[in-house]
Amino acid sequence: MANYVSPGVYVVEKDFSEYPPSINSSVVGLVGFASKGPANKATLITSAAQLLRTFGRPDSKVGGYGLESALEILRGTNSLYFVRAATDAASDASAGVMFGACPAIALTTSADAGAIVNFNLTSTDNAGTAYTDTVQVTVGATSAISDYQNAFDRKAYRTGHFSVIKPQAGVALHAKLPADTYLYLVGAYAGSGASLTCSAGMEDGGAVNECGYAINQTDGSVALGAQQSDLTAYGVTAHKWDNGGQYTVKSLYTGSGYNFTSSVTNGVTTNRGHSLTVTNYNGKDFTFDVNTDGAVDESFSMDFVDEGIGLGGLFPEKVLNVGADNAVSQWVKGEFTGYTTGTDRDWTPPTQWDNVLTGGILFGGTVNSDANGAASALTAGGVDCTPRFCKLVEGTYNLAGGVNGDAAAAGISSAAEKAALIGDPAAKTGLYALDDDSLNLSLAAVPGVTEQSVVNSMVTLAEANKNFLAVTSPPMGLSSVQAAVNWHNGAGDGRDSAINSSYAAVYWPWVKVFDTFSKTDIWLPPEAFAITKMCETDAAAAPWFAPAGVTRGRLTKPFDTELIVNQGDRDTMYAGGNALNPIVKFAQDGIVIFGQRTAQRTPSALDRVNVRRMMILIRKMILAGTRQFAFEPNDAITWSRVRKVLVPMLQDIRDRRGITEFRVVCDNTTNTAVRIDRNELWCRVLIKPTKTAEIVIFEVNLTNQSADMG
Numbered sequence: 001m002a003n004y005v006s007p008g009v010y011v012v013e014k015d016f017s018e019y020p021p022s023i024n025s026s027v028v029g030l031v032g033f034a035s036k037g038p039a040n041k042a043t044l045i046t047s048a049a050q051l052l053r054t055f056g057r058p059d060s061k062v063g064g065y066g067l068e069s070a071l072e073i074l075r076g077t078n079s080l081y082f083v084r085a086a087t088d089a090a091s092d093a094s095a096g097v098m099f100g101a102c103p104a105i106a107l108t109t110s111a112d113a114g115a116i117v118n119f120n121l122t123s124t125d126n127a128g129t130a131y132t133d134t135v136q137v138t139v140g141a142t143s144a145i146s147d148y149q150n151a152f153d154r155k156a157y158r159t160g161h162f163s164v165i166k167p168q169a170g171v172a173l174h175a176k177l178p179a180d181t182y183l184y185l186v187g188a189y190a191g192s193g194a195s196l197t198c199s200a201g202m203e204d205g206g207a208v209n210e211c212g213y214a215i216n217q218t219d220g221s222v223a224l225g226a227q228q229s230d231l232t233a234y235g236v237t238a239h240k241w242d243n244g245g246q247y248t249v250k251s252l253y254t255g256s257g258y259n260f261t262s263s264v265t266n267g268v269t270t271n272r273g274h275s276l277t278v279t280n281y282n283g284k285d286f287t288f289d290v291n292t293d294g295a296v297d298e299s300f301s302m303d304f305v306d307e308g309i310g311l312g313g314l315f316p317e318k319v320l321n322v323g324a325d326n327a328v329s330q331w332v333k334g335e336f337t338g339y340t341t342g343t344d345r346d347w348t349p350p351t352q353w354d355n356v357l358t359g360g361i362l363f364g365g366t367v368n369s370d371a372n373g374a375a376s377a378l379t380a381g382g383v384d385c386t387p388r389f390c391k392l393v394e395g396t397y398n399l400a401g402g403v404n405g406d407a408a409a410a411g412i413s414s415a416a417e418k419a420a421l422i423g424d425p426a427a428k429t430g431l432y433a434l435d436d437d438s439l440n441l442s443l444a445a446v447p448g449v450t451e452q453s454v455v456n457s458m459v460t461l462a463e464a465n466k467n468f469l470a471v472t473s474p475p476m477g478l479s480s481v482q483a484a485v486n487w488h489n490g491a492g493d494g495r496d497s498a499i500n501s502s503y504a505a506v507y508w509p510w511v512k513v514f515d516t517f518s519k520t521d522i523w524l525p526p527e528a529f530a531i532t533k534m535c536e537t538d539a540a541a542a543p544w545f546a547p548a549g550v551t552r553g554r555l556t557k558p559f560d561t562e563l564i565v566n567q568g569d570r571d572t573m574y575a576g577g578n579a580l581n582p583i584v585k586f587a588q589d590g591i592v593i594f595g596q597r598t599a600q601r602t603p604s605a606l607d608r609v610n611v612r613r614m615m616i617l618i619r620k621m622i623l624a625g626t627r628q629f630a631f632e633p634n635d636a637i638t639w640s641r642v643r644k645v646l647v648p649m650l651q652d653i654r655d656r657r658g659i660t661e662f663r664v665v666c667d668n669t670t671n672t673a674v675r676i677d678r679n680e681l682w683c684r685v686l687i688k689p690t691k692t693a694e695i696v697i698f699e700v701n702l703t704n705q706s707a708d709m710g
Contacts, residue, residue: 021625030081097249099190124197126394128193164186259402278392286302303391435461549593555592561584643664
């Protein structure tokens with residue numbers, strides 16, 4: 001407290017209004033394979049639409065059942081973290097987008113003053129479509145270059161198939177072309193398939209001699225043809241063996257879900273994945289569209305001009321991110337790369353559109369392409385050139401070659417797949433991406449994956465961080481209840497040791513549902529529905545209510561179970577040291593989760609799911625509500641403040657039927673002199689959890705007619 005030394009009125013504010021924060025008990029963490037999206041990162045998913053958009057559809061032959069299970073669980077919660085696992089076999093989808101120069105013609109302004117000249121233009125795009133325009137110029141008294149520029153500018157603005165460029169002051173494009181004396185007509189379309197034709201004639205029928213030069217982009221350093229009145233110029237697609245010739249666009253992350261596919265069923269075309277569309281406009285401008293499932297999803301304006309220091313520009317590598325970090329597009333990244341090597345090609349953007357793209361000589365030959373339009377081999381021919389008026393070549397380029405890095409349709413069996421799911425604790429990949437207190441996970445699963453090493457790693461992680469309950473199941477296809485019991489006891493079907501932990505729960509058998517993606521009936525692992533019911537129980541009641549029985553455990557979407565589990569089967573699964581929660585198909589009540597055992601074999605309150613989930617929540621609330629007492633004086637005032645936080649919290653749980661009695665002790669009996677000397681503050685919390693009525697017995701007694709019923 002400050003020492004006040006002068007008269008006055010002072011107000012000191014002290015806050016003793018601490019209370020336990022609210023904790024979401026329905027945050028789920030899933031690990032699985034997917035066909036797209038970030039790998040080895042816990043990504044928050046709040047809706048089914050976001051899941052499908054981020055990680056792809058579950059019908060893409062993705063190994064495991066992570067996506068299918070996530071869709072089911074999102075019916076019960078809007079807080080799900082999905083970790084996509086991927087092996088080293090995963091690769092990006094990509095497309096080679098070609099770039100090149102537009103055809104150009106240099107026009108002379110030597111016509112006599114007062115002359116009326118008609119220029120007939122034909123601009124041809126890469127698909128061979130020709131666009132015809134006519135421009136009429138009335139030459140002024142001084143035969144000024146502006147007369148040509150104004151006339152061509154007006155027409156170019158209306159048609160969009162060519163542009164007119166006046167070079168920078170004092171700069172000539174060629175030694176034969178003195179600066180400030182020529183205008184340059186530039187076709188709107190870049191590449192070796194584009195051309196521009198210009199023929200000139202007088203309005204009165206007279207001929208025009210030597211109206212300009214065709215700038216031959218394909219012959220050396222912008223060589224010129226003979227000056228004449230009928231001119232044809234050709235564009236060029238820029239390549240160079242091993243040294244840079246395409247704009248390589250890759251999927252932001254690995255996976256086959258980015259590959260573009262198109263199929264026709266009953267006359268209906270279905271497009272999946274991603275493609276890129278380049279559209280050229282007159283002048284330097286072109287657009288770069290990213291298409292998702294055949295429709296434009298993102299659109300970027302680009303050009304080949306550097307606007308200068310601090311001004312950015314629309315050069316492709318400045319518009320679209322080169323890597324996955326600081327992504328501009330949510331789907332792709334792009335950079336100029338070596339044509340055959342794929343290495344980075346660090347081009348220096350020109351400061352004007354008529355400048356040469358510096359940084360290396362490009363090759364003006366032809367290129368073979370694969371089925372997706374990507375460059376595949378360089379054909380001999382062509383010469384070195386330094387083209388001007390560069391753009392990306394117009395067309396549609398399909399992404400291809402993406403690989404998931406998963407088990408595809410087969411089971412999870414290889415060492416690489418297991419290692420990808422388990423991950424690295426140091427790098428926080430795979431399962432270990434869930435080892436993050438900030439995620440506030442309460443439930444976790446690797447759906448449908450029953451490999452011993454994966455399941456054991458998940459349970460071990462749950463016990464270590466004490467944040468969540470790990471939910472799992474035996475493999476699909478077991479022929480008997482005994483086989484399922486043996487599996488969770490470590491006596492067969494891939495297991496050598498029993499699952500024994502209060503931080504784990506095991507459910508069986510698998511259930512059948514109709515899949516809207518494949519339009520077929522499929523089997524799904526029961527942990528997906530067990531977790532969904534836990535989340536629904538949290539919303540309808542509280543985590544300490546049992547997520548089982550007809551009231552809170554009835555499954556409405558599944559319509560069948562692998563095995564019909566009768567009373568004797570359930571006795572075997574649930575008693576005699578076994579801890580396997582049955583999913584039962586009742587004749588009238590439907591399919592119901594009819595057990596809530598944790599995998600702990602020692603009889604105690606923690607052998608029930610509702611108690612373990614309550615204790616996970618209480619631990620989180622205590623940690624969050626009392627963190628502010630660290631470094632406070634270890635005295636009776638702080639002890640009292642601790643009690644004032646914990647008692648209302650536990651009383652609320654008691655009022656809501658989670659516990660029957662509790663006591664909080666934080667005084668000089670728990671904080672002895674020795675503990676205080678060690679800078680430790682101790683608080684003892686005693687809890688009697690409410691037991692669930694899992695076995696309901698009605699004793700019916702018969703009496704004779706003379707018995708007193710009072």
